[in-house]
Amino acid sequence: MNDPLSAEPDLIKDLLTKPIPKNLWHYTSYKAFQGIVESKQIFATDLRYLNDSQEFVHAKELAQELADEVVDSSAAGVVVNGMLKKAVDLAFNTGPLRADRLQVMVASFSNARDQLSQWRGYSGASSGVSISFDLSKIRPPLGVETAVVFAPCVYELSEKKALLQRALSHMVGVVAEWVQDVQEAIQSDPQLLNKIKNPTEHGSPYVNGLDLNARLRQAMTKVNFDLVRLCPLLKDSSFSEEREWRLVLPISAGKQLQNPIKFRPTSNTLVPYIPYPLCGPDEPAPVNDLILGPGSHAEAEAATFSFLQSKHIMVKPQTSKVPYRAS
Numbered sequence: 001m002n003d004p005l006s007a008e009p010d011l012i013k014d015l016l017t018k019p020i021p022k023n024l025w026h027y028t029s030y031k032a033f034q035g036i037v038e039s040k041q042i043f044a045t046d047l048r049y050l051n052d053s054q055e056f057v058h059a060k061e062l063a064q065e066l067a068d069e070v071v072d073s074s075a076a077g078v079v080v081n082g083m084l085k086k087a088v089d090l091a092f093n094t095g096p097l098r099a100d101r102l103q104v105m106v107a108s109f110s111n112a113r114d115q116l117s118q119w120r121g122y123s124g125a126s127s128g129v130s131i132s133f134d135l136s137k138i139r140p141p142l143g144v145e146t147a148v149v150f151a152p153c154v155y156e157l158s159e160k161k162a163l164l165q166r167a168l169s170h171m172v173g174v175v176a177e178w179v180q181d182v183q184e185a186i187q188s189d190p191q192l193l194n195k196i197k198n199p200t201e202h203g204s205p206y207v208n209g210l211d212l213n214a215r216l217r218q219a220m221t222k223v224n225f226d227l228v229r230l231c232p233l234l235k236d237s238s239f240s241e242e243r244e245w246r247l248v249l250p251i252s253a254g255k256q257l258q259n260p261i262k263f264r265p266t267s268n269t270l271v272p273y274i275p276y277p278l279c280g281p282d283e284p285a286p287v288n289d290l291i292l293g294p295g296s297h298a299e300a301e302a303a304t305f306s307f308l309q310s311k312h313i314m315v316k317p318q319t320s321k322v323p324y325r326a327s
Contacts, residue, residue, distance in 0.1 A: 011166045012226055015233070016151045020139065023132040023289055024109040024245050027122035033129045037311050040285045041275040043264075044105035044249050047232055049271045051121070052239060056104075059231035060092045063164050083216075087171050087223055096224050096252070097231065103251045103261075104232050105274050109135065111152075111243035114291050116322050118242065126295030129304075130320070133278065134286040138247060147228045147250045154233055155240035163234070167226035174219040249274060290317040 026042070036042060047055050067084035091097050112118055119126050139150040154160050232248045251261075251274075263270040279286050287308070292300050296319060304317045 011163050012230055015154070015163065016149050016229060017142065018151060020136050020150065021111060021245075022134065022136075023113065024111065024135055025113055025118075025291075026109050026131045026133065027118040027128060028131065029124050029128045033131060034307070036131065036278075037285045037287065037308070037313070039275065040278050040281070040283070042107045042247075042278055043273045044107040044247060044276045046272040047104040047106045048099070049269070050106065050108075052236060054236055056092075056097070056231055058236055059160075059164070059227075059234040060088070060097075062160055062234070063088045063092070063168065063227070066161060066164050066168060069165075084168055084171055087168065087220060090220065091224055091227050096228060101253050102228065103253070103272070105249040105251060105261075105272075105276075106232060107247040107249075107276060109133065109245045109247075111245065112241070113289075114320050114322055115241070119293055119320065119322060123293050124295075126293045126320075126322075128293045129296075129317075130291040130293070131287055132289035132291075134288045135245075135278075137286075138278070147225065147248075149229050149233070149246075149248045151233055151246065151248075153235045153239075153242075153244040153246055155235050155237045157237065160234050163230055164227075167223055167230060170219045170222040170226070171216070174215045177215075247276065249276065284312045287313050287315055290315055292317050292319045294320040294322045296320075 026036075028036070032043075064085070067088050096102055110118060113132070114130060118130070119128070123129065135150070140146050140148050154163065228250050229248070232250075233246060235244065259274050259276070261272050261274055263272055265271075290304065290308070292304060297303075301317050301319060308315050308317070
């Protein structure tokens with residue numbers, strides 16, 4: 001069976017293979033900066049503990065809304081009615097995106113080099129650092145069938161809807177193709193319609209690839225795979241200033257991990273995370289630029305430069321140009 005979407009632009013693939021910028025920034029504290037450089041690892045944190053309370057909820061609501069819209073415009077008509085709603089419900093409520101079946105770990109970076117809101121939000125008000133990394137090797141190679149992705153977040157509503165519609169259209173396309181195949185088969189064999197309506201009386205009617213359930217299972221696998229990769233990248237537009245890129249690491253429940261999940265304390269909970277390697281064990285951390293927060297100590301540039309040199313990183317830090325200092 002041919003993929004009904006094979007001739008259309010693959011918006012999801014285009015997003016997940018966008019060229020990685022030379023500089024992507026990570027705002028953090030001096031303590032965390034030291035740990036990243038020395039361990040050559042970044043913490044990928046459970047998505048449910050991030051500062052956006054609508055993580056995944058936003059994507060689910062959009063998918064539910066689109067299920068109605070796609071059904072209304074579907075050429076498959078009555079056959080498709082309700083099927084996408086069921087597919088979205090299966091994916092998010094009982095399927096692979098349910099919280100107790102999938103844990104999504106995220107490491108965040110930004111296209112913003114020296115941004116006030118990032119200093120305030122992620123680096124101790126103004127006394128942390130903005131680390132730029134060369135992350136050209138962090139994405140899984142093309143052709144590797146994995147749910148791990150490294151891509152920019154999407155904030156624009158129309159783009160988010162187009163991406164989700166592409167994912168859900170696997171289902172619509174399969175049903176529409178099935179309806180067409182059945183109509184053509186019935187024209188050749190008028191008795192086929194009665195066989196389909198009464199399978200127990202006539203035996204298996206699903207000849208010539210007309211088994212809808214088998215096609216739906218195959219389509220649902222594609223829908224789930226796309227949603228697992230896509231949904232962690234869909235952010236509310238109020239976060240657009242962050243210009244975030246995400247390393248997304250989905251973990252199925254019960255999966256044995258090479259790097260086991262660890263926990264770090266905050267003021268009100270323990271946060272699950274995975275230390276994720278930024279480079280090989282014999283390479284220096286891929287730091288290619290460094291901005292010190294506007295509230296840094298007067299001698300921070302000298303001390304930080306010496307520290308980087310001791311780790312074989314030839315980068316000269318600069319102090320932020322943002323005229324801000326926390327009181």
